[in-house]
Amino acid sequence: MTDAGDDAPLSTKKDGHSSQDAASLGLEARGGDLLARSVTINRPKAELYRFWRDFSNLPKIMDNIVRIDVIDQQTSHWVVKGPGGKEVEWDATITQDLPDEAIAWASKDASDISNSGRIEFRDAGLRGTVVTATILYDAPAGLVGKAIAKLSQREPGIQARRDLRRFKQLMETGEIATNARTRKQHEEEMA
Amino acid sequence: MRALAWHGKHDVRVDTVDDPEIVNPRDAIIKVTSTAICGSDLHLYDGYIPTMKAGDILGHEFMGEVVETGPESTLKKGQRVVVPFTISCGSCYHCGKQQYSACDNGNPADNQDIAQELYGQPMSGLFGYSHMTGGYAGGQAEYVRVPFSDVGPIVVPDGVEDDKVLFLSDILPTGWQAAEYAEIEPGDTVAVWGCGPVGLFSVQSAFLMGAERVIAIDHFPHRLELAKKFGAETINFEETKTYEALMEMTGGIGPDAVIDAVGLEAHGFFVDNVIDQIKASLFLGTDRPHSIRQAIIACRKGGRVSMPAVYGGFVDKFPLGAFMEKGLTLKTGQTHVQRYLPGLLNAIMEGKIDTTFLISHRLPLSQGPDGYRMFHDKQNEVTKIVLKPDMDRVAT
Numbered sequence: 394m395t396d397a398g399d400d401a402p403l404s405t406k407k408d409g410h411s412s413q414d415a416a417s418l419g420l421e422a423r424g425g426d427l428l429a430r431s432v433t434i435n436r437p438k439a440e441l442y443r444f445w446r447d448f449s450n451l452p453k454i455m456d457n458i459v460r461i462d463v464i465d466q467q468t469s470h471w472v473v474k475g476p477g478g479k480e481v482e483w484d485a486t487i488t489q490d491l492p493d494e495a496i497a498w499a500s501k502d503a504s505d506i507s508n509s510g511r512i513e514f515r516d517a518g519l520r521g522t523v524v525t526a527t528i529l530y531d532a533p534a535g536l537v538g539k540a541i542a543k544l545s546q547r548e549p550g551i552q553a554r555r556d557l558r559r560f561k562q563l564m565e566t567g568e569i570a571t572n573a574r575t576r577k578q579h580e581e582e583m584a
Numbered sequence: 585m586r587a588l589a590w591h592g593k594h595d596v597r598v599d600t601v602d603d604p605e606i607v608n609p610r611d612a613i614i615k616v617t618s619t620a621i622c623g624s625d626l627h628l629y630d631g632y633i634p635t636m637k638a639g640d641i642l643g644h645e646f647m648g649e650v651v652e653t654g655p656e657s658t659l660k661k662g663q664r665v666v667v668p669f670t671i672s673c674g675s676c677y678h679c680g681k682q683q684y685s686a687c688d689n690g691n692p693a694d695n696q697d698i699a700q701e702l703y704g705q706p707m708s709g710l711f712g713y714s715h716m717t718g719g720y721a722g723g724q725a726e727y728v729r730v731p732f733s734d735v736g737p738i739v740v741p742d743g744v745e746d747d748k749v750l751f752l753s754d755i756l757p758t759g760w761q762a763a764e765y766a767e768i769e770p771g772d773t774v775a776v777w778g779c780g781p782v783g784l785f786s787v788q789s790a791f792l793m794g795a796e797r798v799i800a801i802d803h804f805p806h807r808l809e810l811a812k813k814f815g816a817e818t819i820n821f822e823e824t825k826t827y828e829a830l831m832e833m834t835g836g837i838g839p840d841a842v843i844d845a846v847g848l849e850a851h852g853f854f855v856d857n858v859i860d861q862i863k864a865s866l867f868l869g870t871d872r873p874h875s876i877r878q879a880i881i882a883c884r885k886g887g888r889v890s891m892p893a894v895y896g897g898f899v900d901k902f903p904l905g906a907f908m909e910k911g912l913t914l915k916t917g918q919t920h921v922q923r924y925l926p927g928l929l930n931a932i933m934e935g936k937i938d939t940t941f942l943i944s945h946r947l948p949l950s951q952g953p954d955g956y957r958m959f960h961d962k963q964n965e966v967t968k969i970v971l972k973p974d975m976d977r978v979a980t
């Protein structure tokens with residue numbers, strides 16, 4: 394932890410943070426940059442946890458993920474859109490699983506793309522659940538790794554925020570808002 | 585289908601585009617029977633609103649017949665509906681508080697970035713009103729895809745003409761909310777800047793909410809005449825010094841509540857306004873907030889400021905000192921349309937509110953580009969234009 398005297402989250406510090414900070418946040422140390430984004434979702438935390446625990450659901454809300462194959466309870470294989478239309482792949486393991494509370498994952502040591510992440514669900518009373526995603530990566534990167542940011546040229550914080558908005562939309566409304574006027578336009582957007 | 589599309593400043597065209605389809609489960613497709621041009625559309629027409637793209641389909645005031653429904657829509661084919669201009673999900677925290685224009689989910693995720701940066705938090709989606717508010721195709725078209733059709737559109741009874749209920753889509757609830765935000769007490773005098781549709785409905789609503797006097801301000805004699813019909817006293821700001829007149833007309837007190845229904849394109853040759861116009865044309869600032877300044881200065885001590893008028897960016901010379909020293913309160917925002925629909929539909933059905941007085945022109949959709957020109961150039965006579973796609977359908 395930094396010595397800052399206030400109560401604000403680490404990810405909002407002007408001076409950045411050290412890689413040892415990862416441990417205090419429940420993440421494996423992977424990469425030097427930390428990013429966290431929170432969103433409040435008007436659903437019970439158990440429901441949100443269930444959706445997230447099945448990683449094969451994540452491509453629905455994350456723009457740059459082609460697919461995630463769930464190999465076993467701990468292991469998954471991630472296929473992500475990379476630069477120049479190439480796909481980038483890696484294996485990830487679940488490093489923490491607290492039912493209805495939090496899930497953390499990290500790329501396996503041999504991966505080209507080193508990253509780790511954690512999603513936490515906190516009860517927020519009448520407002521539902523506060524969901525916080527925390528990501529460690531080597532800059533520039535997105536919610537799932539540096540190849541993504543290179544392709545999309547998006548600031549990783551913006552990408553993460555968009556992904557969380559889609560998560561919220563799907564959980565709260567049963568669909569992800571789109572301005573597509575036709576199904577063809579919609580498919581092109583999703584591609 | 586045919587649709588009115590924005591192609592740049594003062595360039596609206598009739599384009600032929602693919603018909604809309606059901607994309608999401610809660611969608612419905614509406615065949616448009618009436619759609620109006622709004623003062624807000626003029627801001628787009630004049631190029632004041634950023635994030636418009638050539639080919640964007642315009643229009644956020646529309647109604648029509650349900651022709652197709654998604655599996656989760658609660659509408660039925662053949663029903664006639666008026667559609668709110670705000671696209672709201674009905675299930676987020678803000679919708680739960682009936683703050684529909686603040687809906688978290690109506691705006692697609694990627695489109696929320698600009699408003700998040702500019703305003704701190706993004707607002708709901710809007711039909712036909714730039715990519716910042718969703719990039720949704722609007723209702724000045726033969727057909728529209730309506731998302732979240734189970735919570736937005738209100739079904740109108742058969743036999744009620746379109747012209748009586750069309751304005752539920754925006755300007756009637758907007759005028760109503762403006763008057764509600766003025767927190768009118770018995771005996772109050774309310775001053776309204778702008779006698780466009782929003783100002784006129786604010787005048788009408790203020791009387792219904794118990795205002796003793798309403799003073800309406802504009803420079804178009806015909807529009808002032810309409811305000812007078814509702815019982816308002818009028819000030820023509822081209823002939824009269826507005827502040828002096830308001831002070832004299834209220835016995836030196838100032839109006840108890842003031843409503844700015846003009847917005848970012850205030851007309852007139854006032855010193856501050858001319859400077860704003862120069863700045864706007866140099867892109868130093870986009871908003872010309874003459875009316876809100878004047879309203880704040882005129883408002884009585886401890887009074888209320890209600891601002892339905894649209895502003896988009898930053899303003900100079902906002903009289904923050906007057907606002908603070910006099911202890912004023914300000915309420916504003918895009919209208920929470922869905923909140924007011926059942927009550928206002930009832931008031932229309934019971935004959936307590938008439939909206940048809942406003943319509944000066946009815947045109948086929950294909951004459952939309954002329955409609956924009958007329959509404960823009962001849963505001964005195966042209967108070968509201970309603971486009972009717974059926975007038976084209978009959979002709980062909």
Ligand SMILES: NC(=O)c1ccc[n+]([C@@H]2O[C@H](COP(=O)([O-])OP(=O)(O)OC[C@H]3O[C@@H](n4cnc5c(N)ncnc54)[C@H](O)[C@@H]3O)[C@@H](O)[C@H]2O)c1
Pocket residue numbers: 622623624625626627754755758777778779780781782783801802803804807821845846847848849850851852874875891892893894917918919963
């Ligand atoms: N809050 C909302 O949800 C909402 C909804 C609809 C419209 N609006 C906004 O409300 C405003 C009015 O809409 P409208 O359709 O009535 O527009 P409009 O352009 O038809 O009317 C504006 C009127 O203001 C008058 N005016 C101009 N300068 C003035 C001044 N200095 N003092 C007094 N009057 C002046 C004009 O002559 C005109 O009659 C616009 O800004 C519009 O964008 C807001």
Ligand SMILES: [Zn+2]
Pocket residue numbers: 622623624625644645669754755
């Ligand atoms: Zn409008």
Ligand SMILES: [Zn+2]
Pocket residue numbers: 672673674675676677678679686687688689690
């Ligand atoms: Zn909502």
